[in-house]
Amino acid sequence: MAFDVHQAVTDKIIATMEAGEAGQWTYPWHRTGGGLPRNALTGRPYRGINVLSLWVGAQASGYSDDRWATYRQWAELGAQVRKGERSTLVVFFKEYEDAYGEDRKRFVARASYAFNAAQCEGAPEAGEPLPASEWNLSAVFDGFVERTGAIVIPGGDMACYLPAQDLIRIPSRTRFPTAHGYASTMGHELTHWSGAKGRLDRDLTGRFKSRAYAAEELVAELGSAFLMAELGLEAEPHPTRASYIRSWIKLLRSDPKAIFTAASAASRAVGYLTALQSRMAEAA
Structure with a gap:
């Protein structure tokens, strides 16, 4: 059976909801600090489903760093993902021309895999995080x-x-x-x-x-x-x-x-x- 990226992400989200309903886990989007997960190379925040996927991954592994990137992107930054580290699924949408030659495009979800800064050796130092509680x-x-x-x-x-x-x-x-x-x-x-x-x-x-x-x-x-x-x-x-x-x-x-x-x-x-x-x- 072909890998279904929608089902894979959905299964992880459902697991967090079921655990939260049973009182065993706080939902990863009820956060006590930090911001949106962002790409370590580009600096851009992730959006949509990738925010949830990366928050789930961060909570499951206890990561407090909001920076994520693919294996190759960390290499571009001079960092090395440690051997044996497990990636977290992220999704990108690839654009295809319409199969029937009509003047329209379709977007298909494809899987990519990201690693947190905590999983890397030589990751650049993170900037000062925003305070979670001291605000007016x-x-x-x-x-x-x-x-x-x-x-x-x-x-x-x-x-x-x-x-x-x-x-x-x-x-x-x-x-x-x-x-x-x-x-x-x-x-x-x-x-x-x-x-x-x-x-x-x-x-x-x-x-x-x-x-x-x-x-x-x-x-x-x-x-x-x-x-x-x-x-x-x-x-x-x-x-x-x-x-x-x-x-x-x-x-x-x-x-x-x-x-x-x-x-x-x-x-x-x-x-x-x-x-x-x-x-x-x-x-x-």
């Missing part, structure tokens, strides 16, 4: 939220995005045990907000149909985690996360490409929210 909520995060232009109504007992009114409701931050919990929840709702018509027009009903609601919650869960990592903040579970775990596992088991779709949508949401920062600053 008002200066760092409130400004980010304000520059999105989203309407946020504080108060009440639950956090939610209301599409009909195009606004976010969120309890007072004093109701949250930690500042990071507040920020993670806001990031979750902002991810929902980004998918509205006129923004990213996110529509998961085509692939997920009756499972669309749970799938959108997974997009928001991942979007919050990706956003927190990009801002150097801790990511904490959304209050409703536990009610969706079983439906997420069922979704991923039935469709090996579902986690790819959700992770890609989450990355696009974060890119959209981040791009708004400069646009709103220029308009001010």
Whole structure:
């Protein structure tokens, strides 16, 4: 049987969800430090499904370094992957011409393999990591939220995005045990907000149909985690996360490409929210 890159990645993600549901493991995207995994050679952060795959690999092996690269890329940097080290699967999409000669292209997922800096001899020294806990909520995060232009109504007992009114409701931050919990929840709702018509027009009903609601919650869960990592903040579970775990596992088991779709949508949401920062600053 041919190697199925979608199934291989999905199986690893499902394993983390099942372990988390059993209380045996913290999900790797609920991070207490560090940022997005990035390529050691290019400096660019990984996106979409590769963020999840590398976070899973880092947690399983206890790596705290966010730098990853292929065997050849580490060699270009003058480093040597130690003998016997096991790689972590990453995915790239190869472009092909349409087989029937039509003027369109298709992209096929292909496997590549990355090693963490901790697996190498002679890896360059890492820069100073962003502090995970010492940050000023008002200066760092409130400004980010304000520059999105989203309407946020504080108060009440639950956090939610209301599409009909195009606004976010969120309890007072004093109701949250930690500042990071507040920020993670806001990031979750902002991810929902980004998918509205006129923004990213996110529509998961085509692939997920009756499972669309749970799938959108997974997009928001991942979007919050990706956003927190990009801002150097801790990511904490959304209050409703536990009610969706079983439906997420069922979704991923039935469709090996579902986690790819959700992770890609989450990355696009974060890119959209981040791009708004400069646009709103220029308009001010």
